[in-house]
Amino acid sequence: MGKKIVLTPSIQRILQRMGEQIKLARLRRNISMEIVAERSGLGRTTVWAIEKGSPSVSMGAYAKVLHAIEGMDKDLLLICKDDAKGRLIQDLNLTVARRAPKRKNDE
Template sequence: MSKKSVVIMPDTRKILEQMGEQIKLARLRRRISAELVAERAGISRATLCSVEKGSSSVSIGSYSAVLHALNGMDRDLLLIAKDDELGRKLQDLGLLTGKRAPKEERI
């Protein structure tokens, strides 16, 4: 069975590339070698290179391991979708219609 490929939109690709560049700059500002970050993250130097290029084929676990190796920057991942303004507005609109909350299914 072949592996499914994910289609990455151009804007998302640019975001990933920017994120990779920011990770690389964070490493350089800390004056930590690529070899040491890769070792601390438990990944190969080639994978670190892919992270720093913003490759979409690298797992989010590898990204988080690299951020952790850069002195605990993985906590920044908690900021993703934290302030979901559109989602909250949509949720509030749904709550104003007077509908009941959906029943939970019991197994």
């Protein structure tokens, strides 16, 4: 058996919010939980757990549910896409090439 993952309260809140957002996306599209379960090949219990933000459900199952909600799995590609802090750190570590001094015109 694998190790139990202990999450901080802030991560738990993020997962719960993500689950709520998945549920709202499904409801806005008027798609039943049964349809999502059927399309994703998962059980209703798993879909319910995802909508609750359960950390014990695999990332793959989350992706399958998002795909079942009209191809929303592509939204996973947005994770860390615009990494402003990482780009800033990278830019600060870049060395600026020094130019050779300008030559005086030989007259």
